[in-house]
Amino acid sequence: MIEAAELSKRYGAKTAVDRISFNVKPGRVTGFLGPNGAGKSTTMRMIVGLDNPSGGDVRVNGKHYAKHSAPLREVGALLDAKAVHTKRSAYNHLRAMAATHGIPNSRVKEVIEMTGLGPVAKKRVGSFSLGMGQRLGIACALLGDPHTVILDEPVNGLDPEGVQWVRHLAKGLASEGRTVFLSSHLMSEMALTADHLIVIGRGRIIADAPISEILDAQGQTRARVRTDRPAELVRALAADGVSTQQLEPELLEVTGANSRRIAEVALDHQILVYELTPLQASLEDAYMQLTSDEVEYHSHTLPEAPSGADSKEGK
Amino acid sequence: MSHTATAPAPETAGSHRGPAKGSGVNFTRVLKSEWIKVTTVPSTVIMLSITVVVMVGLAALFAWQTTILFDLQSDPEVAAQVQGAPDATSIVSTIPGSGLIFGQLLMGSLAVVLIASEWGTGMIRSTMVAVPKRIPALLAKQLVFAVIAFILGAGSAFVGYLVAQPILAPSDLAFGLDTDGVLLHIINTGSVLALVAIIAMSIGTLLRNTAGGVVTTIGLLFVLPILVATLLAGIADWIPDAARFLPSSAGEQMVAITIAEDALNQWQGALVLGGWALVLLVISVAVTKKRDV
Numbered sequence: 001m002i003e004a005a006e007l008s009k010r011y012g013a014k015t016a017v018d019r020i021s022f023n024v025k026p027g028r029v030t031g032f033l034g035p036n037g038a039g040k041s042t043t044m045r046m047i048v049g050l051d052n053p054s055g056g057d058v059r060v061n062g063k064h065y066a067k068h069s070a071p072l073r074e075v076g077a078l079l080d081a082k083a084v085h086t087k088r089s090a091y092n093h094l095r096a097m098a099a100t101h102g103i104p105n106s107r108v109k110e111v112i113e114m115t116g117l118g119p120v121a122k123k124r125v126g127s128f129s130l131g132m133g134q135r136l137g138i139a140c141a142l143l144g145d146p147h148t149v150i151l152d153e154p155v156n157g158l159d160p161e162g163v164q165w166v167r168h169l170a171k172g173l174a175s176e177g178r179t180v181f182l183s184s185h186l187m188s189e190m191a192l193t194a195d196h197l198i199v200i201g202r203g204r205i206i207a208d209a210p211i212s213e214i215l216d217a218q219g220q221t222r223a224r225v226r227t228d229r230p231a232e233l234v235r236a237l238a239a240d241g242v243s244t245q246q247l248e249p250e251l252l253e254v255t256g257a258n259s260r261r262i263a264e265v266a267l268d269h270q271i272l273v274y275e276l277t278p279l280q281a282s283l284e285d286a287y288m289q290l291t292s293d294e295v296e297y298h299s300h301t302l303p304e305a306p307s308g309a310d311s312k313e314g315k
Numbered sequence: 316m317s318h319t320a321t322a323p324a325p326e327t328a329g330s331h332r333g334p335a336k337g338s339g340v341n342f343t344r345v346l347k348s349e350w351i352k353v354t355t356v357p358s359t360v361i362m363l364s365i366t367v368v369v370m371v372g373l374a375a376l377f378a379w380q381t382t383i384l385f386d387l388q389s390d391p392e393v394a395a396q397v398q399g400a401p402d403a404t405s406i407v408s409t410i411p412g413s414g415l416i417f418g419q420l421l422m423g424s425l426a427v428v429l430i431a432s433e434w435g436t437g438m439i440r441s442t443m444v445a446v447p448k449r450i451p452a453l454l455a456k457q458l459v460f461a462v463i464a465f466i467l468g469a470g471s472a473f474v475g476y477l478v479a480q481p482i483l484a485p486s487d488l489a490f491g492l493d494t495d496g497v498l499l500h501i502i503n504t505g506s507v508l509a510l511v512a513i514i515a516m517s518i519g520t521l522l523r524n525t526a527g528g529v530v531t532t533i534g535l536l537f538v539l540p541i542l543v544a545t546l547l548a549g550i551a552d553w554i555p556d557a558a559r560f561l562p563s564s565a566g567e568q569m570v571a572i573t574i575a576e577d578a579l580n581q582w583q584g585a586l587v588l589g590g591w592a593l594v595l596l597v598i599s600v601a602v603t604k605k606r607d608v
Contacts, residue, residue: 066447070339
């Protein structure tokens with residue numbers, strides 16, 4: 001259980017996290033979603049006491065992280081994969097971490113096997129690929145067999161097999177009744193892994209709800225329609241107050257009416273419809289809609305002014 | 316692979332009773348962790364070995380050089396040899412610790428590297444997540460390395476003593492461990508390195524940067540005394556007087572065999588150098604406790 005209340009972090013004039021309050025409950029995977037720079041990592045760093053909050057409070061299992069007598073057994077955190085001395089081997093890194101809590105070497109070997117690091121465990125961490133670094137970070141997070149697991153962008157740099165492994169791992173941990181808090185800027189990844197979503201943008205919470213609810217709230221009824229008389233159908237639907245968009249000569253996208261209503265209108269006007277596909281609002285769309293105002297670093301397809309172009313190329 | 320992840324210690328919802336007794340962080344465990352860290356980075360072990368070789372080697376070299384000087388001075392007249400012998404004793408007595416300057420340079424740099432590389436590589440975040448109270452982690456690292464520096468310094472001086480004897484013997488310059496001040500000289504060679512290591516590691520902790528930390532440490536230990544002696548001495552009367560309290564001068568006095576008038580003795584030197592170490596240690600710990608990592 002993670003409880004944040006009015007949690008804030010300011011760096012000078014810039015507010016990275018702005019009085020956010022949320023609870024992360026055990027027994028489910030909670031996704032922490034937001035664009036780059038939204039405050040996800042800062043929040044997670046405050047949870048484990050690496051950054052001191054400028055205001056507010058965050059507790060894990062009822063206490064500030066640093067107040068726990070065995071913090072690694074309470075919370076396992078992957079904050080960034082490269083928080084390891086590059087000249088030390090993965091095995092020795094884990095051994096040094098385990099020693100602080102008197103965690104036996106058998107557990108070190110266990111997490112090495114669990115994360116598939118066996119073949120490279122004795123190699124210098126500096127020679128690791130990004131994916132291997134992630135696996136080591138996850139191994140470190142699991143070392144204390146903690147009740148709360150915090151993973152910041154865990155699938156970064158992982159191959160498809162690794163991505164799937166993290167997904168199963170997160171769900172498995174949650175099903176054992178643990179608290180799992182997982183950040184990502186990838187909506188599609190969250191859709192597959194998380195049960196509950198906390199969406200953050202520019203340091204503020206935009207949404208905090210079960211994933212299905214976020215989808216429903218944002219979703220509009222849409223359908224794709226193929227007909228050989230599109231113009232007539234558009235007119236008929238418009239009379240009904242339904243908007244359409246012509247994608248191809250014989251293909252329309254209809255917004256604001258369900259498939260049955262469209263079929264009825266077509267039947268009334270004796271228009272042949274040879275495809276009628278209801279479109280699910282994608283989670284990606286819902287996310288874009290939620291965060292469109294909150295994205296800190298908008299990408300522009302074209303530089304708008306010469307000065308902007310200069311700074312981007314960084315010459 | 317996922318099934319293995321769920322295998323260890325399965326817990327059902329709500330059954331988590333908190334960590335078992337005796338499974339938490341304590342200072343002995345943090346010490347052990349820091350010991351593992353020091354011994355598992357190959358370059359650290361290499362640096363430590365080099366320090367021993369250099370310190371012992373310099374003791375041997377200095378012994379050899381002393382015999383040459385002594386033989387040159389004493390050859391022409393037998394009488395001079397009789398007179399020169401007592402003076403020679405106090406010169407040769409400092410041979411065991413003649414590598415101390417190099418020792419400070421190497422161990423000081425290594426102390427900075429040990430802590431600053433944690434910031435450089437990001438390791439510090441793993442350290443501080445494992446020991447979120449932070450102070451035990453810093454103190455354990457300081458203690459582990461100070462003890463290593465002491466043993467290495469005193470050990471090198473002792474081996475330097477042993478190596479020097481057969482070199483000195485043909486010139487009748489060999490001396491016993493019971494010679495005045497020799498034992499303290501050997502022990503304090505270790506003490507100076509330990510205190511310098513603490514000073515350097517505190518600077519590394521404050522600056523969080525290897526290059527900056529090494530430059531600052533060398534500046535404080537080796538450049539500042541030269542500046543004071545040459546450029547600043549003329550500015551005010553009290554400056555040469557205050558120079559006695561610089562870490563380098565205090566360290567020199569700690570390993571001195573004969574004490575000049577007005578100079579600090581071995582114990583006063585230890586107090587001054589220890590004061591430097593303590594103040595910097597307290598500042599670095601207090602700052603790190605507050606800072607974001």
